[in-house]
Amino acid sequence: RKEVEQDPGPFNVPEGATVAFNCTYSNSASQSFFWYRQDCRKEPKLLMSVYSSGNEDGRFTAQLNRASQYISLLIRDSKLSDSATYLCVVLSGGSYIPTFGRGTSLIVHP
Amino acid sequence: NAGVTQTPKFQVLKTGQSMTLQCAQDMNHNSMYWYRQDPGMGLRLIYYSASEGTTDKGEVPNGYNVSRLNKREFSLRLESAAPSQTSVYFCASSEEIYVEQYFGPGTRLTVT
Numbered sequence: 001r002k003e004v005e006q007d008p009g010p011f012n013v014p015e016g017a018t019v020a021f022n023c024t025y026s027n028s029a030s031q032s033f034f035w036y037r038q039d040c041r042k043e044p045k046l047l048m049s050v051y052s053s054g055n056e057d058g059r060f061t062a063q064l065n066r067a068s069q070y071i072s073l074l075i076r077d078s079k080l081s082d083s084a085t086y087l088c089v090v091l092s093g094g095s096y097i098p099t100f101g102r103g104t105s106l107i108v109h110p
Numbered sequence: 111n112a113g114v115t116q117t118p119k120f121q122v123l124k125t126g127q128s129m130t131l132q133c134a135q136d137m138n139h140n141s142m143y144w145y146r147q148d149p150g151m152g153l154r155l156i157y158y159s160a161s162e163g164t165t166d167k168g169e170v171p172n173g174y175n176v177s178r179l180n181k182r183e184f185s186l187r188l189e190s191a192a193p194s195q196t197s198v199y200f201c202a203s204s205e206e207i208y209v210e211q212y213f214g215p216g217t218r219l220t221v222t
Binding site: 031032042043044046049087091097098100102103 | 153168
């Protein structure tokens with residue numbers, strides 16, 4: 001089983017839709033979690049950190065479920081500009097090597 | 111404030127040639143990283159430097175060497191390039207280990 005798994009998609013949604021992605025991780029000692037956004041042929045850019053209590057930034061909400069070992073990203077009121085690949089990143093206790101998921105592709109159409 | 115910069119942006123090498131990829135950050139971050147990204151593989155850590163004066167292997171270090179020249183700069187060297195090293199290379203930095211990282215624009219390397 002891969003350490004960090006994401007559904008590659010693509011998720012094809014209309015503007016204004018709400019879409020959610022999950023990312024599962026296998027190491028129960030994982031302690032830091034992040035969502036990044038990557039546009040085609042560009043560098044990953046930090047979208048948000050994921051805290052135990054969950055966090056929200058405008059239209060984006062991130063949640064952590066330690067019992068089921070997954071993190072989620074919810075995007076409300078999707079915009080065309082949200083089209084990108086969304087990467088989850090997990091850092092595990094005792095290791096300084098971050099594990100990246102392979103990404104979920106989102107396409108928002110008019 | 112340029113963030114993380116990388117040079118060159120593109121490079122084509124022949125098998126066996128050597129080269130150094132340069133990375134610099136102006137955010138006064140302690141930690142720096144080198145990744146490679148291949149289609150379908152996601153980002154994989156090659157080497158990292160938790161703080162100035164230290165370097166450690168990541169997930170895929172074979173065929174690479176690194177130098178943390180000072181707090182700002184972290185270079186990646188390919189001593190004898192191989193076609194399997196064709197990839198996009200990203201440098202990143204973070205204030206400390208375990209916190210969010212900021213990436214440079216990448217170097218697209220092709221080895222023929």
